[in-house]
Each structure stands twice: as structure tokens, then as C-alpha cells.
Amino acid sequence: MSASDEQLPERQPVQPNPAVEAIPGLVRLAATSWLRTAEWGAVAGVKASRRLLKAATSPQTAVEVAQGFATASGVIADLAKAVSNGVPVPEAVIQVSHTLSNADQREEQKGKQIVLRQERQRQSLREQGEALLARSRDVWNNEQGHPAYARILDEMAPDEGRILMLLLNRGPQPSVDIRTGGAIGMVSSTLIAPGLNMIGSQAGVRYVEQVPAYLNNLFRLGLIWFSREQLKDPLEYQVVEAQPDVLEAMHSVRSAKVVRRSVHLTPFGEDFCRTCLMPEDVDVADLPEHQAPQDLD
Numbered sequence: 001m002s003a004s005d006e007q008l009p010e011r012q013p014v015q016p017n018p019a020v021e022a023i024p025g026l027v028r029l030a031a032t033s034w035l036r037t038a039e040w041g042a043v044a045g046v047k048a049s050r051r052l053l054k055a056a057t058s059p060q061t062a063v064e065v066a067q068g069f070a071t072a073s074g075v076i077a078d079l080a081k082a083v084s085n086g087v088p089v090p091e092a093v094i095q096v097s098h099t100l101s102n103a104d105q106r107e108e109q110k111g112k113q114i115v116l117r118q119e120r121q122r123q124s125l126r127e128q129g130e131a132l133l134a135r136s137r138d139v140w141n142n143e144q145g146h147p148a149y150a151r152i153l154d155e156m157a158p159d160e161g162r163i164l165m166l167l168l169n170r171g172p173q174p175s176v177d178i179r180t181g182g183a184i185g186m187v188s189s190t191l192i193a194p195g196l197n198m199i200g201s202q203a204g205v206r207y208v209e210q211v212p213a214y215l216n217n218l219f220r221l222g223l224i225w226f227s228r229e230q231l232k233d234p235l236e237y238q239v240v241e242a243q244p245d246v247l248e249a250m251h252s253v254r255s256a257k258v259v260r261r262s263v264h265l266t267p268f269g270e271d272f273c274r275t276c277l278m279p280e281d282v283d284v285a286d287l288p289e290h291q292a293p294q295d296l297d
Contacts, residue, residue, distance in 0.1 A: 145275040146268075152221050153276060159205035160214045161277060164223060166203040167265045168273040171288030173199050174236045175226070175261040176246060182255030192256065193249035195226070197263065198240055215263070223269030225293045230260035264290040 167173060175197040180190045200211035218224045230237070237260050240246065250256040265273065270290060 146271070149272055149276055152223070152272065155221065156217070157210075157214060159203070159207060159210065160218055162203040162205050163199055163211075163214055163218065164265070164269065164273050165277055166199065167224065167263070167290070168270070168278065168287060170202070172227070172231060172262045172264045172290055173197060173202070174231055174240050175199075175263050176237065176240055177259040177261060178246065178249040179257055179259055180253050180255065181257030189257070192253060193245070195261070196240065196243070196246050196249070198243065199263065218269075222266060223272055225264055225266050227262045227264055227291060227294070229262060229291070231262050234260075264293075266290075266293055 175195050177191060177195065178193040180192065195212065195215070197211075199215070200208040205211065205214070215224065219226065237258075241258055246258075250258070267290075274284060
């Protein structure tokens with residue numbers, strides 16, 4: 001027997017791939033859909049072109065177009081996956097359509113919940129406003145202190161309470177800015193060090209290095225304000241201007257000048273201190289006066 005007559009190994013039958021077998025069905029499905037939507041496609045093509053042009057200049061439209069492409073890609077991927085797993089094409093189309101329908105229903109329900117929540121919030125605000133006006137008309141209402149005081153206390157550090165008591169009991173505090181001086185400073189002065197003061201040491205705060213942050217927070221809460229005016233007594237600035245940080249800032253440039261400022265309680269801050277921090281037996285008439293905030297423009 002010749003080598004050519006040797007028995008060749010029997011070929012194994014090729015197992016049909018469901019995805020490959022479904023290709024003609026998918027082609028027919030696509031062709032049918034195309035024939036049925038040819039007229040719509042001509043109009044939609046123009047609209048899509050305009051939409052893509054708008055997406056080039058509108059971020060919102062670009063996001064919507066991208067979401068549309070992502071959704072379409074997801075539908076094709078789900079359909080191909082189902083067919084490759086042996087699901088007949090008609091059944092796969094039904095499954096994917098059912099999934100999309102459920103997703104649309106969930107999105108619609110989510111949108112309704114958002115609208116309902118917003119409406120409830122608006123209704124709640126109206127009810128709160130009506131209750132506020134009702135309390136204002138109640139002659140027997142004896143509420144003490146501003147409603148914001150409780151929130152303010154939660155947003156304050158203990159050291160900030162000490163600073164407020166210093167301002168309440170000892171009045172406005174001196175503060176200085178160090179700027180470039182000399183002949184050039186008369187034309188264009190540069191700020192070297194702003195708001196240098198002795199409030200931290202005078203108040204006995206625990207973290208002196210945090211005093212600038214403390215003052216910023218108290219200003220944010222509407223309890224203090226920074227005046228451009230100096231105090232009436234110039235002697236109050238002598239100790240401040242002799243402090244190491246002030247001297248260091250002055251010696252950091254060839255010529256420097258000191259601009260005197262002051263730190264005050266606002267009327268709101270004074271009432272807050274009297275209501276929340278001051279002992280009841282203290283006579284309000286003995287407390288120093290503070291200037292009201294002025295227009296800084």
C-alpha cells in the first residue's frame with residue numbers, strides 16, 4: 001500500500017456556531033428594518049447632521065449624542081451576546097426590547113421621584129416661611145436670640161469663643177499692615193504682611209498660630225469685621241509694632257511703613273456674645289463700644 005493510500009484520520013464534523021448561523025437572520029432583520037425606515041432615515045440623517053454640528057459647540061448636546069451612541073452600542077452588544085449563546089434571533093430581539101423597556105420605565109420613575117421630591121421641598125419651604133410670619137405676628141412670642149446662634153456655636157472653635165470675649169470685654173483691637181514705603185512706596189506700595197495683631201496672646205488662645213484662621217471664620221460667620229480706621233488711642237499700637245513678627249516684616253524690605261487698622265465686633269456679633277457667651281450678671285452698659293461695619297469701597 002502506497003503512502004498515498006494510507007488511511008487518513010477521519011474528519012470531525014464541524015459544530016455549527018449559533019452566532020454564525022444567525023448571521024443570515026440578522027442580515028434579513030437589518031434589511032427589513034432598513035427598507036421600512038428608509039424614508040425616516042433620509043430625514044433623520046439631516047437632523048443627525050445638524051445635531052452633530054450643534055454638539056461641536058454645545059457641551060450638553062455633545063453629552064446627549066454620546067449617550068445615544070453608547071445606548072445603541074449596548075443594544076447591539078446585548079443582541080449579539082444572546083445570539084452567540086444560542087438564543088434564536090426573534091427571541092433575542094424580544095429579550096433586548098424587554099430590557100430596554102424596563103430601563104426606560106426605571107428612568108421615567110426616577111424622573112417622577114425627583115420632581116416629587118423637589119415639589120415637597122418647595123412646599124416645606126413655604127410652610128416654614130408661613131410659620132415664621134405667624135410667629136412674627138404672635139405678640140406672646142418670647143423667643144430669645146437669633147435662630148442662627150445654635151448653628152454658629154457648632155461652627156466655632158473654643159479659641160474663637162475666647163477671641164469674641166476679648167473683643168466684647170476689652171473693645172476693638174489694634175491691627176497693622178506692613179507695606180513698602182519710601183519714595184517708591186508713595187507711588188506703588190506693596191503689601192508685605194497684613195493684619196498683624198496681638199489678639200491671640202491677649203485672648204489666651206491655645207493655638208496662637210491659628211489666629212488668622214480663627215479671625216477669618218468669625219468674619220465668615222458675620223461676628224467681626226476688619227476696619228481700615230485706626231483706634232483713637234495711638235498708644236495701643238506701640239506694643240503691637242514692637243512684636244517680633246512686625247519687626248521681621250519691617251526689616252524684610254529696605255523701606256517699610258506701618259498702616260494701622262482695627263478689628264471690631266459687628267452688631268450681630270455683639271448680640272451673639274451677649275446672648276450666648278456673656279454671664280447674666282454683667283452690666284451691658286459697662287461694655288466697650290464697637291463701630292458698625294462701613295462701606296469699604
